[in-house]
Amino acid sequence: MALASAFAYHEPMSQDPASLGARFILTREAIEAMAGAEKVHFLNANGRRTNKSLGDATGLTGFGIHLIEIPPGADSTEYHVHYQEDECVYVLAGQARVTLDEQPFDLGPGDFVGLPAGGPAHVFHNPGPDVLRCLVVGGRLAHDVADYPRLGKRLYRNEGTWNLVDLANVTDPKAAPGSRVGSK
Amino acid sequence: MALASAFAYHEPMSQDPASLGARFILTREAIEAMAGAEKVHFLNANGRRTNKSLGDATGLTGFGIHLIEIPPGADSTEYHVHYQEDECVYVLAGQARVTLDEQPFDLGPGDFVGLPAGGPAHVFHNPGPDVLRCLVVGGRLAHDVADYPRLGKRLYRNEGTWNLVDLANVTDPKAAPGSRVGSK
Amino acid sequence: MALASAFAYHEPMSQDPASLGARFILTREAIEAMAGAEKVHFLNANGRRTNKSLGDATGLTGFGIHLIEIPPGADSTEYHVHYQEDECVYVLAGQARVTLDEQPFDLGPGDFVGLPAGGPAHVFHNPGPDVLRCLVVGGRLAHDVADYPRLGKRLYRNEGTWNLVDLANVTDPKAAPGSRVGSK
Amino acid sequence: MALASAFAYHEPMSQDPASLGARFILTREAIEAMAGAEKVHFLNANGRRTNKSLGDATGLTGFGIHLIEIPPGADSTEYHVHYQEDECVYVLAGQARVTLDEQPFDLGPGDFVGLPAGGPAHVFHNPGPDVLRCLVVGGRLAHDVADYPRLGKRLYRNEGTWNLVDLANVTDPKAAPGSRVGSK
Numbered sequence: 001m002a003l004a005s006a007f008a009y010h011e012p013m014s015q016d017p018a019s020l021g022a023r024f025i026l027t028r029e030a031i032e033a034m035a036g037a038e039k040v041h042f043l044n045a046n047g048r049r050t051n052k053s054l055g056d057a058t059g060l061t062g063f064g065i066h067l068i069e070i071p072p073g074a075d076s077t078e079y080h081v082h083y084q085e086d087e088c089v090y091v092l093a094g095q096a097r098v099t100l101d102e103q104p105f106d107l108g109p110g111d112f113v114g115l116p117a118g119g120p121a122h123v124f125h126n127p128g129p130d131v132l133r134c135l136v137v138g139g140r141l142a143h144d145v146a147d148y149p150r151l152g153k154r155l156y157r158n159e160g161t162w163n164l165v166d167l168a169n170v171t172d173p174k175a176a177p178g179s180r181v182g183s184k
Numbered sequence: 185m186a187l188a189s190a191f192a193y194h195e196p197m198s199q200d201p202a203s204l205g206a207r208f209i210l211t212r213e214a215i216e217a218m219a220g221a222e223k224v225h226f227l228n229a230n231g232r233r234t235n236k237s238l239g240d241a242t243g244l245t246g247f248g249i250h251l252i253e254i255p256p257g258a259d260s261t262e263y264h265v266h267y268q269e270d271e272c273v274y275v276l277a278g279q280a281r282v283t284l285d286e287q288p289f290d291l292g293p294g295d296f297v298g299l300p301a302g303g304p305a306h307v308f309h310n311p312g313p314d315v316l317r318c319l320v321v322g323g324r325l326a327h328d329v330a331d332y333p334r335l336g337k338r339l340y341r342n343e344g345t346w347n348l349v350d351l352a353n354v355t356d357p358k359a360a361p362g363s364r365v366g367s368k
Numbered sequence: 369m370a371l372a373s374a375f376a377y378h379e380p381m382s383q384d385p386a387s388l389g390a391r392f393i394l395t396r397e398a399i400e401a402m403a404g405a406e407k408v409h410f411l412n413a414n415g416r417r418t419n420k421s422l423g424d425a426t427g428l429t430g431f432g433i434h435l436i437e438i439p440p441g442a443d444s445t446e447y448h449v450h451y452q453e454d455e456c457v458y459v460l461a462g463q464a465r466v467t468l469d470e471q472p473f474d475l476g477p478g479d480f481v482g483l484p485a486g487g488p489a490h491v492f493h494n495p496g497p498d499v500l501r502c503l504v505v506g507g508r509l510a511h512d513v514a515d516y517p518r519l520g521k522r523l524y525r526n527e528g529t530w531n532l533v534d535l536a537n538v539t540d541p542k543a544a545p546g547s548r549v550g551s552k
Numbered sequence: 553m554a555l556a557s558a559f560a561y562h563e564p565m566s567q568d569p570a571s572l573g574a575r576f577i578l579t580r581e582a583i584e585a586m587a588g589a590e591k592v593h594f595l596n597a598n599g600r601r602t603n604k605s606l607g608d609a610t611g612l613t614g615f616g617i618h619l620i621e622i623p624p625g626a627d628s629t630e631y632h633v634h635y636q637e638d639e640c641v642y643v644l645a646g647q648a649r650v651t652l653d654e655q656p657f658d659l660g661p662g663d664f665v666g667l668p669a670g671g672p673a674h675v676f677h678n679p680g681p682d683v684l685r686c687l688v689v690g691g692r693l694a695h696d697v698a699d700y701p702r703l704g705k706r707l708y709r710n711e712g713t714w715n716l717v718d719l720a721n722v723t724d725p726k727a728a729p730g731s732r733v734g735s736k
Contacts, residue, residue: 027296055272058298060270108212114241120204
């Protein structure tokens with residue numbers, strides 16, 4: 001059929017329900033059984049979490065979605081803010097303390113935090129005795145800029161390349177007296 | 185400070201914790217109290233859900249994240265597949281039956297379905313006696329193409345404009361004999 | 369050096385000036401000697417041009433730049449308008465008649481026409497006795513929509529896939545009475 | 553007509569040919585009469601040119617196209633390389649000396665240089681007695697990174713914000729021993 005090729009709309013992927021389900025469905029039991037990646041943030045040794053990327057496991061590329069587990073006393077990452085990418089967190093189990101622009105807030109299961117690009121700066125901490133489990137969703141843009149305000153660092157990410165600089169080294173050519181810089 | 189202007193990195197948004205929390209945090213109670221939008225799919229009168237956009241409520245624009253509630257017997261949408269945008273569903277409560285490329289699968293709380301752009305086609309149904317509650321995340325790209333295979337329809341979305349056509353009316357200029365079409 | 373890898377900034381590509389020049393420079397003589405692709409528009413048999421893609425020849429991908437030659441009596445393409453991609457034409461030699469929204473204008477060497485996305489519809493014609501030579505620059509976006517108003521056709525281009533439909537078959541779901549369609 | 557609204561395809565913009573032509577056509581005489589912007593590069597006091605943006609004047613936004621005039625003895629800009637944006641130059645009149653990865657090449661009318669993102673580094677100079685006139689086309693991406701290799705500087709451009717840093721201050725977190733950094 002001419003249409004079939006128009007958008008390469010696949011023929012049904014499989015007549016075998018088991019293989020179709022295995023590819024796109026992660027049951028609660030399967031998620032629990034996932035090994036997860038043990039991650040330590042490169043700028044915060046206490047930023048320790050187990051990361052199960054549900055999106056990667058089912059072939060998503062447009063955004064990241066992860067079930068993360070933060071042990072008692074640990075942080076999610078280093079306190080930061082993204083300028084291009086949105087992020088959000090939905091608490092599934094345990095206690096969380098989120099810091100937003102240096103203000104602390106206590107959260108529990110069913111609570112949601114939306115973190116639009118540009119602010120506020122944020123970090124999550126597990127203040128409780130049990131593992132903190134959250135769903136985390138984040139953009140996966142080709143280009144992002146993020147600040148680590150407590151460390152005075154800025155990170156530029158461009159198509160897989162990461163550049164970390166000191167904020168004190170950054171200058172704005174447009175702010176120079178008499179500047180005439182402009183786009184091509 | 186010169187740096188402050190470099191990326192318009194905001195000064196802390198508020199010294200008032202209550203207003204900062206109100207802007208970016210939705211507690212479980214706040215989510216329950218949200219009115220939600222009652223949506224009926226434009227191509228399926230039984231595609232009926234209450235839609236609470238957690239992302240819209242906190243200022244996210246890069247992707248959509250929604251807590252949806254599907255009443256017993258209803259569908260999420262019309263059976264469809266996106267060619268550009270990823271989508272995923274995490275079941276919070278109730279029973280779900282998802283159809284993937286015309287194969288049914290039963291799901292419960294804690295189960296996850298990843299729906300990468302390009303396939304499989306899918307629709308969710310609530311086969312149970314209770315409300316089905318899910319978190320749904322979807323891309324928000326400027327451009328997408330989606331098919332409704334059971335209806336023979338194709339939808340083009342380009343920067344807010346929606347065009348619905350019959351798949352039978354679509355032709356591929358590149359497939360014409362002797363075609364020399366190409367990019368500028 | 370750590371920096372060298374930061375953005376994969378190449379070491380100087382060659383110590384051999386001849387190979388460096390051959391890769392990025394097209395002299396006037398080299399352009400004249402290029403074979404060029406003989407293109408006939410898929411919707412207009414009189415849309416006949418020789419197309420020398422200067423950009424393709426030097427590795428450009430972000431936009432297209434072409435030296436085109438239109439023989440006496442021929443058109444550049446079929447009368448059309450792009451909704452996403454910009455386009456422009458700079459006349460190098462010969463005579464041109466451009467039609468903008470069905471109004472004709474005569475052009476000669478050194479004249480420029482800018483064709484922003486969204487309008488006006490346009491086509492070029494060579495009314496003169498000599499070959500018409502122009503530089504043509506066009507966007508190369510992943511997604512575009514174009515209309516051929518004289519033919520009642522619309523073309524959707526999405527990441528290399530082309531779909532041609534009859535404008536009479538296109539409907540707007542948002543325009544339906546009582547429509548509640550919306551983004552995810 | 554339903555179609556008219558589908559992509560907001562404009563009704564013909566004007567029944568008045570004069571106003572339609574004035575908006576989208578720049579004749580040779582009109583271009584000569586344009587004042588042009590006198591630009592001096594923010595990192596090279598000898599980078600001096602008159603810049604007539606043909607694209608801006610006709611409403612193009614997807615790429616920049618400029619007729620530039622460089623006086624005898626002046627440079628186009630500071631020697632640089634873009635990592636995301638393509639650029640190209642077509643010589644209309646005068647003499648040009650382009651330096652590609654520190655190799656000089658002499659150019660004249662009708663010669664073309666393609667400068668794909670990533671390399672080579674380049675700058676143009678007018679070695680002759682007459683004004684050098686060129687058409688310059690450049691990408692207008694939301695995000696770009698550029699290096700000024702002779703100055704040891706890197707420029708990050710993100711949605712209108714410019715950040716200039718010393719290359720010596722840039723580090724790559726991925727290159728750290730034992731690094732586990734990765735995307736969300």
